[in-house]
Amino acid sequence: MIDPIALFLLLLSASTPILFAALGELVVERAGVLNLGVEGMMIVGALSGFATAYYSGNAFLGFAVAALAGALVALPFAILTQFLMSNQVASGLALTLFGLGLAALFGKPVEGVKAPSMAAGPLGLNWIVWLGLAMVPAIWWFLNRSRTGLILRGVGENHDAAHALGYDVRRVRIAAIAFGGAMAGIGGAFISVATVLQWTEGMTAGAGWIALAIVVFSNWTAVGVLAGAWLFGGVTVLQLRLQAAGVRVPVQLLSMAPYLATIIVLVAISARQKFSRRAGGAAPGSLGQDFHALR
Amino acid sequence: MNRRQLIASVAAMTTISLALPAWAQDEPLKVGFIYVGPVSDGGWTYQHDQGRLAVEEEFGDRVETTYLESVPEGVDAERALTQLALAGNDVIYATSFGYMDAVINVAAKFPDVKFEHNTGYKRADNVGTYDGRFYEGRAVTGTIAGRMTQSNKIGYIATFPIPEVIQGINSAYIHAKKVNPDVEMRVVWAYTWFDPAKEADAANALMAEGVDVILQHTNSTAPLAQLQQQGKIGFGQASDMASFAPTPRVSSVYNNWGAHYVKSVGRILDGTWQPEAVWGGIGDGIVAIGEITEAVPAEVKAEAEALRDKIAAGEYHPFTGPLNKADGSAWLAEGQTATDEELSGMNFFVEGINAELPQ
Numbered sequence: 283m284i285d286p287i288a289l290f291l292l293l294l295s296a297s298t299p300i301l302f303a304a305l306g307e308l309v310v311e312r313a314g315v316l317n318l319g320v321e322g323m324m325i326v327g328a329l330s331g332f333a334t335a336y337y338s339g340n341a342f343l344g345f346a347v348a349a350l351a352g353a354l355v356a357l358p359f360a361i362l363t364q365f366l367m368s369n370q371v372a373s374g375l376a377l378t379l380f381g382l383g384l385a386a387l388f389g390k391p392v393e394g395v396k397a398p399s400m401a402a403g404p405l406g407l408n409w410i411v412w413l414g415l416a417m418v419p420a421i422w423w424f425l426n427r428s429r430t431g432l433i434l435r436g437v438g439e440n441h442d443a444a445h446a447l448g449y450d451v452r453r454v455r456i457a458a459i460a461f462g463g464a465m466a467g468i469g470g471a472f473i474s475v476a477t478v479l480q481w482t483e484g485m486t487a488g489a490g491w492i493a494l495a496i497v498v499f500s501n502w503t504a505v506g507v508l509a510g511a512w513l514f515g516g517v518t519v520l521q522l523r524l525q526a527a528g529v530r531v532p533v534q535l536l537s538m539a540p541y542l543a544t545i546i547v548l549v550a551i552s553a554r555q556k557f558s559r560r561a562g563g564a565a566p567g568s569l570g571q572d573f574h575a576l577r
Numbered sequence: 578m579n580r581r582q583l584i585a586s587v588a589a590m591t592t593i594s595l596a597l598p599a600w601a602q603d604e605p606l607k608v609g610f611i612y613v614g615p616v617s618d619g620g621w622t623y624q625h626d627q628g629r630l631a632v633e634e635e636f637g638d639r640v641e642t643t644y645l646e647s648v649p650e651g652v653d654a655e656r657a658l659t660q661l662a663l664a665g666n667d668v669i670y671a672t673s674f675g676y677m678d679a680v681i682n683v684a685a686k687f688p689d690v691k692f693e694h695n696t697g698y699k700r701a702d703n704v705g706t707y708d709g710r711f712y713e714g715r716a717v718t719g720t721i722a723g724r725m726t727q728s729n730k731i732g733y734i735a736t737f738p739i740p741e742v743i744q745g746i747n748s749a750y751i752h753a754k755k756v757n758p759d760v761e762m763r764v765v766w767a768y769t770w771f772d773p774a775k776e777a778d779a780a781n782a783l784m785a786e787g788v789d790v791i792l793q794h795t796n797s798t799a800p801l802a803q804l805q806q807q808g809k810i811g812f813g814q815a816s817d818m819a820s821f822a823p824t825p826r827v828s829s830v831y832n833n834w835g836a837h838y839v840k841s842v843g844r845i846l847d848g849t850w851q852p853e854a855v856w857g858g859i860g861d862g863i864v865a866i867g868e869i870t871e872a873v874p875a876e877v878k879a880e881a882e883a884l885r886d887k888i889a890a891g892e893y894h895p896f897t898g899p900l901n902k903a904d905g906s907a908w909l910a911e912g913q914t915a916t917d918e919e920l921s922g923m924n925f926f927v928e929g930i931n932a933e934l935p936q
Contacts, residue, residue, distance in 0.1 A: 395820060
């Protein structure tokens with residue numbers, strides 16, 4: 283018999299990397315920037331976090347460095363899109379490719395070595411899992427209850443109005459991009475430092491793209507991101523768990539369940555928006571648009 | 578270089594090599610490889626590259642090797658193979674199943690270049706194939722798994738329902754059952770060769786079911802990392818994964834392609850190469866069993882090594898009857914062994930495996 287509590291604990295671990303990356307991207311998109319480089323920032327975080335944990339013997343230091351590295355690698359994207367007015371989609375894709383290549387190149391010396399194991403936190407879960415859960419109310423509070431969050435949302439909804447009010451649109455956006463990079467970096471490091479304990483090229487295996495989808499799925503809310511990460515992680519874990527229990531369900535059906543569930547919810551959300559006559563849903567008004575101050 | 582210059586130089590090279598065969602023989606044999614992943618993957622491609630290095634070690638100045646890594650299967654493979662052929666390679670090893678049609682197409686354009694395709698089944702006058710009998714290794718690790726499990730539940734993280742993987746599951750189960758009649762096998766299909774996060778989830782799902790020994794067909798170390806955290810054991814796959822020894826990695830099944838490459842290049846050098854279908858196992862050195870660590874009791878280790886040696890010597894076939902299929906129908910009679918044709922088309926579980934086999 284499948285123990286639902288044990289399953290829930292598995293779900294919490296499994297959804298942590300995408301939860302971090304998606305929360306970071308949520309803040310970036312609420313500031314009006316579409317950064318498709320999540321996968322690239324995650325893999326850079328995975329490598330730098332792993333290398334730091336390996337050389338220093340301290341896994342927590344690894345996560346701190348991963349956050350820093352994720353933010354740093356996002357900076358070229360920030361400069362390209364905020365100062366040089368480059369296309370955000372193309373720059374974000376370039377960031378993914380750049381991150382994958384950069385990590386592959388610098389990862390050579392730490393191939394085949396093993397990270398130190400981490401002491402588990404409450405309920406046998408990694409401390410980073412708890413940190414991820416704590417980030418959900420923190421980001422909700424920041425976006426909806428803090429003054430800085432209000433400014434950030436204002437920049438994302440209408441950058442011209444925010445600029446007219448005297449807010450520095452670029453500075454807000456660069457800070458958001460750096461934060462998004464840091465969160466993606468931690469998410470990536472969770473895979474290398476806490477889950478696999480080794481570095482391998484391409485080890486994030488598309489988690490960044492799922493994180494991007496979850497932000498849309500969440501309707502740009504922190505609670506929605508948590509729900510999306512849990513749904514995706516939960517269905518993944520559940521289908522593997524059902525297989526392990528020897529339940530005779532067609533395996534192909536189980537394997538496509540996470541993707542199927544995601545699509546169904548996306549359709550449900552857009553249908554609801556259609557009936558509420560709110561075109562565009564909750565997407566920030568200036569999402570993906572270049573900002574150029576004319577005055 | 579524009580196209581005209583390219584054609585001219587290729588024509589010139591061809592003329593020189595045709596006109597001066599004696600001179601060409603003094604040149605080193607050029608050996609090309611194309612890899613589907615990065616050399617650093619620590620698994621499949623890494624082991625092929627170790628094979629390439631073994632060729633260099635063995636033949637020294639008589640060979641010159643090059644490789645192209647991370648070549649996607651499909652149209653790009655044809656371009657990469659053509660590039661290697663134009664660069665004057667005398668033999669090209671294509672190391673992934675998905676290169677099959679590209680190899681056949683390019684080989685038809687370069688009849689003087691020899692090709693060998695890994696894990697495929699299409700051959701031509703200048704195209705041979707080579708593969709490993711990985712199920713032989715899984716007979717050994719299955720034996721260890723059956724002896725080591727305390728919960729009598731062993732798990733298998735499977736990739737795709739193809740004959741190679743099904744052979745592995747069946748072989749592991751048959752030999753675990755042989756030494757431990759109470760053993761149960763749990764199978765999880767991950768539908769990936771390499772996705773660390775998903776492999777970790779699969780390992781956790783199996784352990785939540787009470788499994789305490791896991792065999793994996795996927796290529797990352799993620800399942801071993803999870804096993805370690807819970808004090809359970811598993812085996813290295815594709816490469817030795819020795820950094821997880823002595824526990825959780827108590828042994829491994831890995832691919833030692835060097836054994837084949839050295840033999841194959843040697844035959845090309847002495848002119849006896851033929852396009853063959855090589856399917857080598859432990860005896861040929863292509864499938865290797867990693868060191869069995871001290872976490873395994875000495876008598877179990879001795880038993881596993883005895884089995885390994887019997888398979889290597891050809892005295893024992895891992896699929897020897899009596900064996901029934903999972904649906905209860907008879908497969909092999911007492912003492913009868915499976916033919917290679919049956920194995921290469923295997924699409925059923927043997928009796929006793931209670932798991933879904935996607936068709």
